[in-house]
Amino acid sequence: MTTLAAPGAHPHAAIPPRPTQGRSGSVLAVYAGLTLFSLLMLVPFLLVLLGSFKTQGELTRDPGAWLPESFANLSNYAVLFTEKNFGRYFLNSGVVSVVVVVANVLFASLAGYALAKIPFRGRSLVFSFVVIAMTVPFVAVFVPQFVVLVQMRLVDTLVGIALPCLVMPIAVFIVRQFAQSIPDELLEAARIDGASELRIFTTIVMPLLGPALATVAILTFLNSWNYFLWPLVVAQSADNYTLPVGLAVASAAANTTDYGVLLAGSVTILVPVLVLFLFLQRWFIAGVATSGLK
């Protein structure tokens, strides 16, 4: 399936153009339609940003107004980081995400490479585990996963939040797809030279896996940063909340006049991902197109 193999291996930096098929009038219509729909897709982001500058007073007086009275009103952000503990949530989200990314880049590349290039008995069984893990929906197993975590005495810890994500099956899958293109002769030559398997992995395989590992890093960062249900279940004291959990809890306890602060919280969650997307767009699309499979 080209749509599966292509993303991990060769993310399209640019869409290859097709010769124009229509007349100039229809081209104009296409642009008009695309522009209109783009605005529609972007309006939610605009509303989040505009709303984050609104005071309680504004929201009471005129809840439907789109523009804030002042773009210099940063009081919502101040409340977020002084009264609402969002600094702590931000730190927690960051720590969990960094640990998850590093662990996946390391462990998923080991597993993906082994599944592609090291023949061993039981390999196809392990690969079927990867496929099974990608298929089982998280909402269907979070209750027994929580039971496991209770047994491990890791409830309400950041370790407990990060643990199930340390080796994501989709990351193993992406690396395996990519590693299959590494020529066997290269590995054999290194073995004949007497290099150990670990040395072959670190000095030959890892550098070759570069693009796949970039995809894995982006994808696992995105997943862990946006992760909601599992941290919601695991974190029980506010000190262990990640950003999405902190925002959801704040939102559940809020009045309609508190939207300014909540939307500032939304902006806080969205900005890091959007900034990364701006610079690393192709890797995102490559990675998440594959993770559509999950």
Next chain:
Amino acid sequence: MTVTAPPARTGRTPAVRPVRRRRASHAGTGWLFVSPFLAVFALFTLVPVVMAVGLSLTDIRVADLRTPFAVGLTGLDNYETVLGNAAFRRALLNTAVYVVIGVPVTMAIGFVLALALDSGIRRMRNTFRAIFYVPVIANVVAAAVLWQYAFTPNGPVNEALSGLGITGPNWLNEPAWAVTTVLLLTIWRNIGTCMVLFLAGLQSVPEEVHEAAALDGAGYWRRVFSMTIPMVKPTTLLVSVLMSVNFLNIFEEPYLVTRGGPLGSTESIASWVNEQFGFGNISGSLAGSMVLLVVVVVVSAVQMRVLRSDR
């Protein structure tokens, strides 16, 4: 073989031995390299699935979470209770509505966008693709907060509608409109994935095919319907199964935007499961999640068949 220890590195041993030794070391390395994955898989997929099946047949309560083996067997009682539960049946029905409406709408929009991006335009194509894709990476809690704010009775959406001379409904408090609001969020979040996959599918249609059809005098839409759509059928199958699974698992949108309300009208299977878990109805939530698992596995089995047959 362990009978005779192979001589250490003489370099003159018969050719068979080094090969066998290397294979043995391969097996060790292979298992060593996949062991971190296997550990996480065992702890957080294999054990939980087995456990979920087992515990859903027991009377487990919150107090039993520390001692899950001290529970009493109750057979299929939980499944009987859950399937007879009006709220759960409502959630099943709602989830079916999400799938039946959400999947075709999302796919149609994604396909048309991909078609537009593949229609021969040159400028701004990557920009448009990026814009359509951004909602996929947006955090769902952040989006849900916005949705709640935007769809309040006097909120920005109704303000904009009244500017067009339309009196907007009470989105979040009327059942049909609440379902619409939840669907709008879910569709917005899934269009980008459909668009990217369809675009990849469209670009695998060779240029010559388009040219030949154009020479034959077929008009654009004629070509789309009689040529493009049949040619991207594998992609369409893949996307439809993917989206079906996504919409079957719909959780955050109803949980965060409407809390399943008003009167359970937006509750999905997954949000019901989470709600019952929160109430301490562990056995019920387990049985409910197993029902969801079965539905998703059946759909995913179709997915696997589709993927295999296409290879």
